[in-house]
Amino acid sequence: MEGDYFSEWVSRFGHHLRMRNYSPRTIQSYERVLxxxxxxxxxxxxxxxxxLVIYWKDLDHARMDTEVDATPVMINDFLSFLVxxxxxxxxxxxxxxxTLSSFYRYLATQGVIDRxxxxxxxxxxxxxxxxxxxxxxxxxxxxxxxxNPRDRLxxxxxxxxxxxxxxxCGIAIDxxxxxxxxxxxxxxxxxxxxxxxxxxxxxxxxAFCGGRIAGPLFExxxxxxxxxxxxxxxxxxxxxxxITPHKIRHSYASELYKRSRNLRVVQENLGHSxxxxxxxxxxxxxxxxxxxYRRYFPLSNxxxxxxx
Numbered sequence: 001m002e003g004d005y006f007s008e009w010v011s012r013f014g015h016h017l018r019m020r021n022y023s024p025r026t027i028q029s030y031e032r033v034l035x036x037x038x039x040x041x042x043x044x045x046x047x048x049x050x051x052l053v054i055y056w057k058d059l060d061h062a063r064m065d066t067e068v069d070a071t072p073v074m075i076n077d078f079l080s081f082l083v084x085x086x087x088x089x090x091x092x093x094x095x096x097x098x099t100l101s102s103f104y105r106y107l108a109t110q111g112v113i114d115r116x117x118x119x120x121x122x123x124x125x126x127x128x129x130x131x132x133x134x135x136x137x138x139x140x141x142x143x144x145x146x147x148n149p150r151d152r153l154x155x156x157x158x159x160x161x162x163x164x165x166x167x168x169c170g171i172a173i174d175x176x177x178x179x180x181x182x183x184x185x186x187x188x189x190x191x192x193x194x195x196x197x198x199x200x201x202x203x204x205x206x207a208f209c210g211g212r213i214a215g216p217l218f219e220x221x222x223x224x225x226x227x228x229x230x231x232x233x234x235x236x237x238x239x240x241x242x243i244t245p246h247k248i249r250h251s252y253a254s255e256l257y258k259r260s261r262n263l264r265v266v267q268e269n270l271g272h273s274x275x276x277x278x279x280x281x282x283x284x285x286x287x288x289x290x291x292x293y294r295r296y297f298p299l300s301n302x303x304x305x306x307x308x
Contacts, residue, residue, distance in 0.1 A: 004112050006038035007064040013106055021190035023166070033099040035064065040078050042066040056085065069113055072120035075100060079122075097123060133250035134243060142239065151234050153201075153208050154218060158245055160201040161185075162252035162270055165228045165245045171217040173209055178202055187271040195269060253278070 010031060017027045042063040043055050079093060101118045108116045134142065139159050146152040158168055167185040175184040181202060182194050197205075205217065216225035235245055249270070257266045267278040 004068050004107075005065050006034065006041070006068055009068050009107065009112065010034045010038065010064065010103075013103055016106060023188065023190075025166075026188075029095075030099045030102070033096050034103055037075075037078055037100065038064040038066060040081065041070060041074065044074065044077075052081070053085070056081075068107060070104075070117050072117045075117055075121050094123070097121065133247050133254055135251070136255050139248065139251050142243075146238050149204075149208060150218065151238065153204055154231060154234060155238070155248065156201050156204065157197075157217075158248045159252055160197050161195040162249050162256070163195060164188075164249065164271070165231050167271075168245075169216075169218065169225045169228055169231065172215065173212055173217055174214055176202075176205065176217070178206065185271075191271065193268070193271050 013034070014027050014031055017030065022030075040056075042065070043052055045066055046063075047055055079096065082093065082096070097118070100121075104113065104116045104118045107113045139155075143152055143155050143159070146155060154168065157163070157171075158165075161183060163171075163183075163185055164187070167187055170186050171183060176197075177183070181197055181199065183197055184192060185195055186192055209217070215223065218226040220226040220230060231245060235243070253266050253270055256269065257263060260266070263275060263278060267275050270278060272278045
């Protein structure tokens, strides 16, 4: 509608996300995308199109005093523009589209727009890429190679529980039940779930705590919880190139599913709201494929292809 500006509704949308317990990091990511889109819309409406690239480089002075109403063509042009500027890969564009979809769905529920333009927006095709993760013995060797007790325990706890980095940093000592072998973690959207942990890792945690019964499990500066950024740096120090905390989480999911074949349990342990998200973590093991081929393919099982 006329007079409804990005400068007003982006902040309202941020408040809406906070009320729904979205993490500050997620909200910042959404607002960053929306500020860029708002500036792009302002530029389209106020400058010579041939000068768009020149003005785009001055994002520090981005203007948001332009109307939120947009057409699918405008949004598709924005996505094409981002690709042309080489700012986003196709996979990242999906996050941009997701942000815009959430924003315009919110505007529609508030009666700000008559029609959600995202319904007609093209989705970029993303090539499927194999997610590299380590096997159990590889993760174990990596953990055993780390001499620093804290850093070794960080690696081990992520692998033992499958928690996200943000969840790891948020673990308090009194979240750990040493008798039940469980840890309460706060996941995305503030959702609380219980994860399980093995006895040996628990013993290392107990020794690491050294008598502390409260406070963060992994302390940073001035007694505050260790930051996710610090954990990322720790991984860069020890792990092979390309192996991140998220990849260790992948290894956890892969190993648990390979042995249990229980996708629902893996989903709940990982804290996924959709089982489709869990499925992208799981890959058929090469040894399993080889065994299936040998057992069931007619030319390989000794039947010479005669079996019908």
